[in-house]
Amino acid sequence: MKITLLTHSFSPEISPPQRRWAVIADELAKLGNEITVVTPRPRGNSVQGATPFINNQRIQVKRYKSMRKSKTMVGKVLKHGVDAVLSLPEALKATRPDVVIATVPALPTLIVGYAVSKIRGVPFVVDLRDAWPDLLRESQVLKWRWLEPMVSHALAYLVKRSDLLVTVTHGLAIKMRLNGVKNVATIANGVETERPEVAIDNEPRTQTLQVLYLGNIGRSQGLETLIQAASILGDKVSVRIVGNGTEKRRLAELADELEANVDFRDPVYGDLVLENYAWADTCIVSLRPDWPSFEHTVPSKLYELLYLDRHITGMVRGEAAGIITAAESGEVVGQSVSALVEYLTNLAANPEKLKTNNHGSNWVKKNGSLRDAAQAYAKLLSDVVIRVGKS
Incomplete structure (x- = not known):
């Protein structure tokens, strides 16, 4: 098959879609498929000198210029619009594909993917990595109230017109079927x-007790609970928060106000990530408790922590909580300050509970291999090409 993949981030950048699709694309290429990746030119977090693929002669990356990220809503809307316009010619320059895949939540990627599939007359596949459009409404990330319904309706419209919707969790797949999407499959994240x-x-x-959170520091994570618990526990715990995000400054101010033992650090990559893991007794995976969509959301970082046999403190619910329990690599904690204080106190007093005994890595090898995910993806793509071709 000839596959066109549209994504807003790709290797050598460091991002969730890159981690997922660099491996899947490589495995699809090994299976004899030809992949054209249409993506913006990398900015910021890139792995310098990295070799993104083991076998890349069947993978062609077409990059287009992209505006810098903006902190204002007007700037963000403008950037997305310009990116969509710039990506369309690159997507149409390639040889006619057998199928077009668009990764979401980037709405312009979805629009361009749908347009290219119609122009080329080929099946349209949506790779839905988050619980959109519900998460868009819950997060209120769009500050203009009139804009959110428009974007949500556009997302729903295009997703329903896809020939195949691929979700990363089973709960999200069920949700989308209930919303009227007919052809839905699940290909989970992994490593x-x-x-x-x-x-x-x-x-x-x-x-x-040394407690680490490493990752995005945004509204989704709800890290106020961790900081408030640290302020109560005092010298019993040492909390390190590594990363960047919209909530970092506010959380640092909260920690200062509460005199919490929290060390905020800048984002790290490569060996420095491993150094932080070596420091930590337990690693926090957290999603705020008041957004319903997080019932069927699994942070991609969870698979990495399991693969590296880190002890996990899971401030999550739904499918993410189920994975931690099944992998036997930590515990799921009630999402309240009192529950976290009680849990960390008990963990500090019983360090034998920190042993993972390779359960996490063994679980991931069986259930979270992106190579296995790519094999399943190849079968889905072949099926949709045949099905649409017959119709």
Whole structure:
């Protein structure tokens, strides 16, 4: 098959869609498919000198200029519109594909993918990585009240007209079927399991429980609970929050106000990530409790932590909580300050509970391999090409 993939981020950038699609695209290429990736030129977080594919002669990356990210709503809307206009010619320059895939939540990517599929007369596949459009409404990320319904309706309209919708969780697939989407399948997230083993030399444990959160620091994570718990526990815990995001400054101010033992650090990559994992006794995976969409949301970071056999403190529910329990690599905690304080106190007093005994890596190898996901994806794409061709 000839596959056109439209995504707003791709290797060597560091992002959730890149982590998912760099591996899947490579495996699809190994199966004999030809993949054309249409994506913006990388900005910011990139792996310099990285080799994005093991076997890349069947993968062609077409990049287009993109505006810099804006902090204003007007700027963001303008950037998305310009990106959509610039990506369309690149998507149409390639040889006619057998199928077009668009990754979401980037609405312009969805629009361009739908347009290219219609112009080319080929099936349209949507790879839905988050619980959109519900999450758009719950997060109120669009500050203009009139804009959110328009974007939500546009998302729903285009998704319903896809020939195949691929979700990353089963709960989201059920939700989309109830919303009227007919052809839905689930290809979960995961990690690259066919890579050299990574050995993490854990630092010697101290009497102070060392708690790490590493990742995006936004409204979705609800990290206020962790900071408030740290302020109550005092010297019993040392909390390190590594990353960047819209809520970082506000959370740092909260920690100062509460005199919480929290160390905020800038984002890290590569070996520095492993150094933070070596420092930590337990790693936090958190999603705020008051957005219903997080019942069927699984943070992609969870699979990486499991693969590296980190002990996980899961402030999550639904499918994410189920994975932590099934993998036997930590515990799911009630999403309240009192529950977290009680749990961390108990964990500090019983350090034997921090042992994971390789349960996480064993679970991921069986259930979270992106190579296996690509094999399943190839079958879905072949089926949709045949089905649409017959119709």
